[in-house]
Amino acid sequence: MKNDTSAILMIYTGGTIGMKKDHNEGTLKPYDFSQIYDGVPELRQFAATIDSYTFDPLIDSSDVEPSNWQALAELIKEKYDEYDGFVVLHGTDTMCYSASALSFMLDGLTKPVIFTGSQLPVGVPRTDGKENLISAVEIAAAKDAEGHAMVPEVCIFFNSMLMRGNRCVKVNSEGFDAFHSPNCPPLAQAGITIKYNTEIIRKPLDWYQSLSVNAKLDTRVSILKIHPGITPEVVRQIVCGKSSRAVILETYGSGNAPAKEWFIDILAEAAKEGKILVNVTQCLTGTVDMNIYANGKVLAKLGVVSGYDSTTESCLAKLFFLMGKSSDNEKVRLLMGKNLKGEISVN
Numbered sequence: 001m002k003n004d005t006s007a008i009l010m011i012y013t014g015g016t017i018g019m020k021k022d023h024n025e026g027t028l029k030p031y032d033f034s035q036i037y038d039g040v041p042e043l044r045q046f047a048a049t050i051d052s053y054t055f056d057p058l059i060d061s062s063d064v065e066p067s068n069w070q071a072l073a074e075l076i077k078e079k080y081d082e083y084d085g086f087v088v089l090h091g092t093d094t095m096c097y098s099a100s101a102l103s104f105m106l107d108g109l110t111k112p113v114i115f116t117g118s119q120l121p122v123g124v125p126r127t128d129g130k131e132n133l134i135s136a137v138e139i140a141a142a143k144d145a146e147g148h149a150m151v152p153e154v155c156i157f158f159n160s161m162l163m164r165g166n167r168c169v170k171v172n173s174e175g176f177d178a179f180h181s182p183n184c185p186p187l188a189q190a191g192i193t194i195k196y197n198t199e200i201i202r203k204p205l206d207w208y209q210s211l212s213v214n215a216k217l218d219t220r221v222s223i224l225k226i227h228p229g230i231t232p233e234v235v236r237q238i239v240c241g242k243s244s245r246a247v248i249l250e251t252y253g254s255g256n257a258p259a260k261e262w263f264i265d266i267l268a269e270a271a272k273e274g275k276i277l278v279n280v281t282q283c284l285t286g287t288v289d290m291n292i293y294a295n296g297k298v299l300a301k302l303g304v305v306s307g308y309d310s311t312t313e314s315c316l317a318k319l320f321f322l323m324g325k326s327s328d329n330e331k332v333r334l335l336m337g338k339n340l341k342g343e344i345s346v347n
């Protein structure tokens with residue numbers, strides 16, 4: 001830490017917040033960090049010391065890859081002792097995936113890692129980026145009476161709400177309320193003051209533990225979104241494809257899928273091969289419970305594990321992380337049902 005005031009590292013990865021219009025093509029493209037600093041001069045007056053780090057190349061977050069998460073996690077690890085908090089400026093399109101991944105990859109976190117971005121670049125008069133950025137910095141710098149971080153978690157701050165990163169979904173491609181956290185209340189809300197929901201903020205058991213990075217990810221996961229009219233060919237291709245070790249089934253309601261013989265046979269074949277099959281619901285709110293309907297129970301009997309109230313984004317990141325850590329599919333199945341970083345409402 002540099003002095004009494006908090007020291008924040010702002011990591012700019014790309015995204016609308018710092019984009020500028022390419023007048024030849026008429027599209028928005030990532031621009032350098034000066035675009036942000038010029039658009040938010042208030043950052044220069046902040047009580048916290050703010051340093052910046054810019055990714056090279058900057059990316060539209062639709063280009064994000066697990067290698068970017070690894071670089072981000074390693075950077076946070078490298079700079080961890082120098083700063084009290086980290087603000088990650090990131091495109092909104094895949095922010096939920098990145099925040100989910102970082103929540104699993106960073107182990108022993110005692111400092112805030114706050115993702116934010118915007119729907120309009122900071123250079124545009126009605127930008128939401130300015131507000132998002134200033135509040136994200138304030139949250140990353142906030143300490144409690146004992147001098148510990150108020151929010152030692154990986155979060156997304158957007159449109160006045162601080163949300164647990166691995167609980168968020170992007171729900172709006174135009175409005176400023178781009179993110180919701182349907183199954184977990186906000187960790188803080190910014191109004192005249194920032195009100196922290198201290199009851200639900202996760203605290204480390206040891207504030208002096210060191211941070212470690214789980215950088216190894218196994219990305220062999222496919223996602224099957226079930227829909228009326230889905231064919232055996234499509235299901236077989238996704239569920240039994242040789243390149244996947246796990247399949248996320250995006251099911252209906254409380255975790256229901258067709259009980260047709262061909263569908264069950266394909267799933268049974270994949271289960272027999274030892275594939276990890278995880279059930280998440282297509283519903284925004286609520287949880288998977290495969291014991292309510294006969295159609296759900298069939299899946300449970302096949303060994304499909306519940307993703308509970310996980311978002312698909314978080315489920316994907318959790319599988320990447322757990323499969324990267326272990327080659328034992330049974331162990332991965334077991335840990336998918338455990339609440340590791342507040343990503344599911346299970347104790």
Ligand code: ASP
Pocket residue numbers: 014015016017059060061062090091092093094117118119
């Ligand atoms: N395409 C942009 C990105 O995700 C959208 C945004 O930042 O809002 O990088």
